Amino acid sequence: MPQAHDLLSRRPEWRALAEHQASMQQVHMRDLFHQDPDRFRRFFAEAAGISLDYSKNLVTTDTMARLMALARACQLPDRIEAMFRGEHINASEDRPALHVALRNMGSEPITVAGEDIMPEVRGTLARMEEFVWRVRSTQWRGFTNKPFTDVVSIGIGGSFLGPKLVSASLKPYWHGRLNCHYVANIDGSHITEVLRHINPETTLFLIQSKSFKTQETLENTKVAREWFLHNGGNEELISKHFVAVTANTREAIDFGITEENIFPMWDWVGGRYSLWSAIGLPTALTIGMENFRALLSGAHAMDQHFRTAPLEDNLPVILALLGIWYGNFWQADAHAILPYDHYLRGLPAHLQQLDMESNGKCVTQAGEPVDYQTGPIIWGGAGANGQHAYHQLLHQGTKLSPADFIIPLHTHNPVANHHAILFANCLSQTQALMQGKTEAEARAELEAQGLPPEEVARLAPHKVIPGNKPSNTLLFERGTPRTVGALIALYEHKTFAQGVIWDVDSFDQWGVELGKQLGKDILDRLLSRDALPGANDSSTDGLIELFRSRHHNGS
Numbered sequence: 001m002p003q004a005h006d007l008l009s010r011r012p013e014w015r016a017l018a019e020h021q022a023s024m025q026q027v028h029m030r031d032l033f034h035q036d037p038d039r040f041r042r043f044f045a046e047a048a049g050i051s052l053d054y055s056k057n058l059v060t061t062d063t064m065a066r067l068m069a070l071a072r073a074c075q076l077p078d079r080i081e082a083m084f085r086g087e088h089i090n091a092s093e094d095r096p097a098l099h100v101a102l103r104n105m106g107s108e109p110i111t112v113a114g115e116d117i118m119p120e121v122r123g124t125l126a127r128m129e130e131f132v133w134r135v136r137s138t139q140w141r142g143f144t145n146k147p148f149t150d151v152v153s154i155g156i157g158g159s160f161l162g163p164k165l166v167s168a169s170l171k172p173y174w175h176g177r178l179n180c181h182y183v184a185n186i187d188g189s190h191i192t193e194v195l196r197h198i199n200p201e202t203t204l205f206l207i208q209s210k211s212f213k214t215q216e217t218l219e220n221t222k223v224a225r226e227w228f229l230h231n232g233g234n235e236e237l238i239s240k241h242f243v244a245v246t247a248n249t250r251e252a253i254d255f256g257i258t259e260e261n262i263f264p265m266w267d268w269v270g271g272r273y274s275l276w277s278a279i280g281l282p283t284a285l286t287i288g289m290e291n292f293r294a295l296l297s298g299a300h301a302m303d304q305h306f307r308t309a310p311l312e313d314n315l316p317v318i319l320a321l322l323g324i325w326y327g328n329f330w331q332a333d334a335h336a337i338l339p340y341d342h343y344l345r346g347l348p349a350h351l352q353q354l355d356m357e358s359n360g361k362c363v364t365q366a367g368e369p370v371d372y373q374t375g376p377i378i379w380g381g382a383g384a385n386g387q388h389a390y391h392q393l394l395h396q397g398t399k400l401s402p403a404d405f406i407i408p409l410h411t412h413n414p415v416a417n418h419h420a421i422l423f424a425n426c427l428s429q430t431q432a433l434m435q436g437k438t439e440a441e442a443r444a445e446l447e448a449q450g451l452p453p454e455e456v457a458r459l460a461p462h463k464v465i466p467g468n469k470p471s472n473t474l475l476f477e478r479g480t481p482r483t484v485g486a487l488i489a490l491y492e493h494k495t496f497a498q499g500v501i502w503d504v505d506s507f508d509q510w511g512v513e514l515g516k517q518l519g520k521d522i523l524d525r526l527l528s529r530d531a532l533p534g535a536n537d538s539s540t541d542g543l544i545e546l547f548r549s550r551h552h553n554g555s
């Protein structure tokens with residue numbers, strides 16, 4: 001067990017940051033910009049086609065230096081290397097976390113338990129390539145010999161959010177004939193709505209589950225299979241229409257999936273980091289393998305940057321440290337992801353799983369309770385829509401939520417002046433958050449409208465905007481497979497770097513398990529005709545009985 005002084009919060013670098021924060025409390029970003037005309041250039045970094053302006057943060061060069069010192073004290077560079085080398089950085093599950101291997105374009109081997117995994121990674125990509133080609137070129141057809149028109153991915157969590165985000169982000173690259181649908185929830189409405197619009201003769205189902213044990217996915221797959229069998233299909237035809245991606249081949253075969261239709265997954269890839277594996281098949285089918293490989297190459301470029309760039313220029317490290325600065329020293333509980341890009345509107349949902357499942361932890365790697373905050377609440381949505389909804393809280397609320405504004409310089413769809421207007425909205429938000437409106441300015445505005453002094457005095461407090469609210473602006477040329485790959489990898493590495501500093505295991509998710517365990521007993525009780533014993537608490541029992549009274553008494 002580590003000694004208490006090993007805890008992050010006892011480190012001198014931590015205390016140095018706490019002292020520095022006290023000295024920054026009266027500083028306003030407006031003044032920082034006035035004092036330093038070079039501030040934009042000073043707090044700007046670029047890598048793998050992504051540019052980051054972090055000048056609108058509550059930082060000085062001294063702040064950044066202190067944050068970098070903390071990262072070094074936590075041996076961040078060594079931990080980054082450890083990840084790339086395949087060390088068991090997922091300590092509680094005693095595994096490596098090697099999503100970087102899935103997009104490794106280099107020729108060097110990456111070993112797990114003494115074996116180079118790269119031949120299998122490349123072999124799987126080659127298999128995907130062939131499968132994607134066969135479906136897109138109509139060599140592989142449905143049971144009435146018609147080409148496929150719809151791909152339905154059934155999966156949840158990491159086997160859903162990542163591929164769904166990438167498919168939606170790259171819609172301009174979709175194949176003209178193939179539509180892509182995602183079914184995740186164990187809410188009959190989800191699969192019903194999808195099945196309503198598709199034809200069994202021309203639909204390909206992809207069953208996506210690393211474990212092949214996930215209740216939602218298995219139950220939805222049963223429904224899809226029954227629907228197929230009742231609408232012209234039969235058992236022999238299942239192999240034409242059902243393909244699986246899993247690390248649990250045995251279970252998939254037992255479930256009725258033909259062995260040749262199973263693509264592998266590996267226990268060294270976490271679900272929320274798996275979109276780069278065969279779990280990306282729905283994406284690859286819709287955007288084509290060339291574009292899927294470009295996605296991987298964008299992520300690889302970000303990997304190389306994360307591994308080799310000095311901490312001071314390292315995009316994931318800078319984002320990670322800024323998050324620590326606000327979460328641990330400014331009491332920010334939340335972080336907003338605000339893509340000003342219709343195609344990237346699913347990014348907040350994906351990053352919620354990525355970040356909150358990775359760093360929503362309360363003990364260190366060694367099992368000691370932390371006495372500092374760990375992962376933030378991730379939230380957000382597409383801009384400019386959010387400006388007409390929740391941005392009010394960012395501007396004048398009492399909560400601090402730093403925000404990432406993400407926007408392409410070029411749109412795929414030039415319509416009138418839309419993109420310039422969108423861009424202007426994005427910039428005006430970060431500017432407003434930074435500079436706010438002083439009381440003097442609010443008063444002057446009201447006076448200029450000719451209001452009497454008592455009205456000016458009454459309204460001015462409502463019109464004051466404190467400003468000094470931090471934001472990052474992330475830019476890229478256009479939403480291409482490469483930039484989308486780099487952007488997602490950027491956030492993966494940010495999450496990992498924060499986990500290293502907080503000394504938590506960013507690759508396990510034990511908290512998710514408890515609900516699953518309890519759910520089984522509750523389901524037995526809901527379905528039972530007889531009231532089963534098993535009282536835990538009056539709330540759960542009362543609600544179970546309420547459900548049973550509606551379902552078993554004919555009401």
Ligand SMILES: O=P(O)(O)OC[C@H]1O[C@H](O)[C@H](O)[C@@H](O)[C@@H]1O
Pocket residue numbers: 156157158159208209210211212213214217271272357509512
């Ligand atoms: O891919 P599967 O094994 O079906 O898992 C799907 C998801 O379920 C779990 O509950 C985990 O919390 C997720 O990390 C995972 O991505």
